[in-house]
Amino acid sequence: MFQEAVCAIFLIVGSTFIFIAGLGMLRMPDLFMRMSASTKASTLGVGFLLTALAFKFTQLDIVSRAVAVIVFVILTAPVAAHMIGRAAYIAGVPLWYRSVIDELCGQYDRCDHRLGSIDIRTQDDERAEGDA
Amino acid sequence: MSLIEISVHFSTAMLSLTVVFAFIRLVRGPSLPDRVIALDLMTTVGIGIIAVYAISTDKPVFLDVAVILALVSFLGTIAFAYYLQKVTDIADLKGD
Amino acid sequence: MTTFILNLFLAFSWVTVTGHFEPLNFFIGFILAYVMLWLVRSGSAPSNYFKKVQQVIGFIFFFGHELVKANLRVAWEVIRPGHHMYPGVVAIPLDIKTDAEITMLANLITLTPGTLTLDVSSDRKILYVHAMYIEDVDEFTRSIKEGFEKRVQEVLG
Known part of the structure; x- marks a missing residue:
């Protein structure tokens, strides 16, 4: 009975998180916020659903496989998000028009995608002086 | 109806709605990366659906499918990201 | 690092002595060994x-x-x-x-x-x-x- 209750709670919490991820995917105004809202919430949601499964079947082999999937998803989700985000930024996907700041703008070398580290907050003035 | 059955029904409804949302994003775009993350979300939800289905049918064998899906979907997303970058490189070369 | 290996070894001994080859028992043994090593730690051998x-x-x-x-x-x-x-x-x-x-x-x-x-x-x-x-x-x-x-x-x- 206790096991069933825990399993049910994890199912409901997990699917709610995944639902929020889907809603965020639909509602957020630009790609980067869509990724922020969807990839993490869905990772957490799948984690909860697999935990529910581990509570339902308490055999060792099932639990270890569920843990393996959770660990794998948690390890790979940020890497995938980072790769898509970087590729999208380089491809010129625009930020939302109400974004307050973009310090990555203009830092990429167009040919080989080497990324500089000029601190534009302090060096903007110097560069302006150099141009003049 | 037991507690688990009710929560399984609830989860199935939520997950199906999420797939619909992701599909709307997949159709509307507007850019290619948007579609890629929509597909990524769909595969992640797929893993969740497999877990819920394994619970509802009481057959833990389906977990093996979830393992494979988790492995393959990551490779798919990485391949898409790589492709995106190559496309941008080629466009840049043509621009110059 | 050597303390960690010692800790693992003690946890393993705990599992063999109690005779229950289960992850949970290993975990219990690990915690017990950790507490024990923490109790007997000497000031002369600094270990972080x-x-x-x-x-x-x-x-x-x-x-x-x-x-x-x-x-x-x-x-x-x-x-x-x-x-x-x-x-x-x-x-x-x-x-x-x-x-x-x-x-x-x-x-x-x-x-x-x-x-x-x-x-x-x-x-x-x-x-x-x-x-x-x-x-x-x-x-x-x-x-x-x-x-x-x-x-x-x-x-x-």
């Missing part, structure tokens, strides 16, 4: 193993807390009608140097909802992060540096 374990546990709690907080914030943002975000890309200067530390910091930032690591500069001095709530750029930079970066430095450094 105990400090490290406490730091790792503290780190796990800290990250869990951040994860839940950020998730609830983003969830509330998604449900609530209208948009109330101040998104943007911020350059965060890095104090950590090694690849392992930067990878871990980037992954932790990406795992927290609302923030997303876009790239690290080729000379590994600056991390570019997209965030959903930037009320104040310096305040945000400080929160990342004093929250995540300091902890990563503690755990891996």
Whole structure:
């Protein structure tokens, strides 16, 4: 009975998180916020659903496989998000028009995608002086 | 109806709605990366659906499918990201 | 490191002596061996193993807390009608140097909802992060540096 209750709670919490991820995917105004809202919430949601499964079947082999999937998803989700985000930024996907700041703008070398580290907050003035 | 059955029904409804949302994003775009993350979300939800289905049918064998899906979907997303970058490189070369 | 191997060895002995070959029993043995080693630790042989374990546990709690907080914030943002975000890309200067530390910091930032690591500069001095709530750029930079970066430095450094 206790096991069933825990399993049910994890199912409901997990699917709610995944639902929020889907809603965020639909509602957020630009790609980067869509990724922020969807990839993490869905990772957490799948984690909860697999935990529910581990509570339902308490055999060792099932639990270890569920843990393996959770660990794998948690390890790979940020890497995938980072790769898509970087590729999208380089491809010129625009930020939302109400974004307050973009310090990555203009830092990429167009040919080989080497990324500089000029601190534009302090060096903007110097560069302006150099141009003049 | 037991507690688990009710929560399984609830989860199935939520997950199906999420797939619909992701599909709307997949159709509307507007850019290619948007579609890629929509597909990524769909595969992640797929893993969740497999877990819920394994619970509802009481057959833990389906977990093996979830393992494979988790492995393959990551490779798919990485391949898409790589492709995106190559496309941008080629466009840049043509621009110059 | 040697303390860790000793700890594992003692946990294994606990499992053999009690005769229950189960992960839970191994875990119990590990905790018992840890407490025992902590009790008999000598002042002359300095070992940062105990400090490290406490730091790792503290780190796990800290990250869990951040994860839940950020998730609830983003969830509330998604449900609530209208948009109330101040998104943007911020350059965060890095104090950590090694690849392992930067990878871990980037992954932790990406795992927290609302923030997303876009790239690290080729000379590994600056991390570019997209965030959903930037009320104040310096305040945000400080929160990342004093929250995540300091902890990563503690755990891996």
